[in-house]
Amino acid sequence: MNPGHPAFDRPGGEAIDRCRRLLDPALRQAVSVLHPWGARMAAFTLGWSDVDGRPADGDGGKSLRPAFAMLSAEAVGGAAESALPAAVAVELVHAFSLVHDDIIDNDERRRHRDALWKAYGVGPALLAGDALLALAVGQLASRPEAMRHLSAALIELVQGQTADMAFENRPWSGPNQVTIAEYTEMAAGKTGGLLGAAAAAGVALGGAPELSDRMWTMGRDLGVAFQIVDDMLGIWGDPGLTGKPVHSDLRRDKKTFPVLAALNSGDRPARALAALLESGATDEESVQEAAALVERAGGRAAARAAADSYVAAALATMDEHLPHATDLRALCAALVNRAR
């Protein structure tokens, strides 16, 4: 547990912490069935051990998705434990997606340590990712009311990741540039699907499957907000907190929300930004200038406004259907506050 982690300094942190205490033994139990080699890689990527398999108190991430599943179950009057299989499943899918993403994006660092592929090689890491996904499916194989949401999220996840990858080959300007609508669909899939599955499976296992479809929509809205905030942290966040190199998205033609919004403004800074990005320059000075131009063209403000608006939509859904879900509401609000 990292006491300096932003998630724990904010409203909702206590509930997340409580969920995390429930999650931890169940997650370790799920991973324990793996082949020793797979188990070692899983323990490394989940922050439980160092690269040699020695126990470590590493940063295993914020466990927001499992908290989402468990607090959703509580919000409909169920016990947090009732959603534990879904909580474990979404955390395993999240871990799987990070392991494969780092291979795909050639990212060497994750959570202040080597990425799994960097530590163990591409082949073993790829297979460890597959193992995490297989374990996730196993958690819910006999629970179709939750499985259908996990399954939908998996498809959304790979579709969103494929779209995100395809965006990298699209131009910064002209008729074939990536639109905000395309970005939103990508983010809803890549990031929203799993949050949607967490909430939908959580209420289903908590005893209110009739609310699952609403919670799925709520989770997807939150996911879009979450991804926009992530994009902002990638440009203006503190690498000491995010654990990722600064400006890596800008260096590799990632179509992030702040940049797309800035380009859309059409003002002089937007045109200068498009020219700079199209030049392909990746030196530190150019990248810093690009970040400054994104801000001057209104990309940062537009991103914050969009994130706030998606969170507001999610909260409205929640207020309508789960008016007394205090902890879940605080968790949602904490998501968008990360950037501030």
Next chain:
Amino acid sequence: MNPGHPAFDRPGGEAIDRCRRLLDPALRQAVSVLHPWGARMAAFTLGWSDVDGRPADGDGGKSLRPAFAMLSAEAVGGAAESALPAAVAVELVHAFSLVHDDIIDNDERRRHRDALWKAYGVGPALLAGDALLALAVGQLASRPEAMRHLSAALIELVQGQTADMAFENRPWSGPNQVTIAEYTEMAAGKTGGLLGAAAAAGVALGGAPELSDRMWTMGRDLGVAFQIVDDMLGIWGDPGLTGKPVHSDLRRDKKTFPVLAALNSGDRPARALAALLESGATDEESVQEAAALVERAGGRAAARAAADSYVAAALATMDEHLPHATDLRALCAALVNRAR
């Protein structure tokens, strides 16, 4: 359809062909939901199109696993169509595993064409593999009686693949050498799990879930036989038929059954084989000599005997529980006859 394909020259070929006609539209339908880029990669790897997306009459594999699912449903009195979701799922999982295996093993060729990663890059191919797996899970998400077998097979598959990979770092002789028992467990997982899931899900969807556990065991036995035959084809098969470079297993320390059995004989050829393998020589002459020594040390005969014995065990299970399953029985027999 490749009329020269061995599966179609043998008993069971007609039934496989019939299943394949049912499978094809359902498989295309499943893949059609993918992002265009993912769909193009899936079409290439399934043999439907060339690397540029033009329709091709490529070799999409033998579709034995889907036939297994559908003929298992028929064997309990159900319609072949009733097992179609399981048939599509196991074929997608098989395709996923080949795509990821080729990345892990750095294999450049598959079914007489470039491997997917070679054609489209590692990142896109990895993601396309994930997409195939996500679609497979989606096929059975609402069918827990079949899903539990698919889920078990997924875990077995990654466990077997991990064990297989870990074997490559083990010595050829001495107390830490790979045992036949370890090999068998690996093969039952890597190859048997999915055949077991096909048969178990097939009878479950065909109306006899009470037979699923027996069919799971039968499929795993067949899988061990299938893997042993595959190992033999890797040494003595015709690359023109297998589509893979000859002797690639021998070149990279794969612990295959014929080699392990040869080493176990303890005779003079076995000792010469161990010395040759431990020398690490990968030139054509050394590899051919190794293959000859495996045969002289009895590895080929032992492999054939072991494969026959696992098929006999599978057929005995089938005769006990499904005495009138003519097509399914012919399909099982065709598996081990591939090598002859």
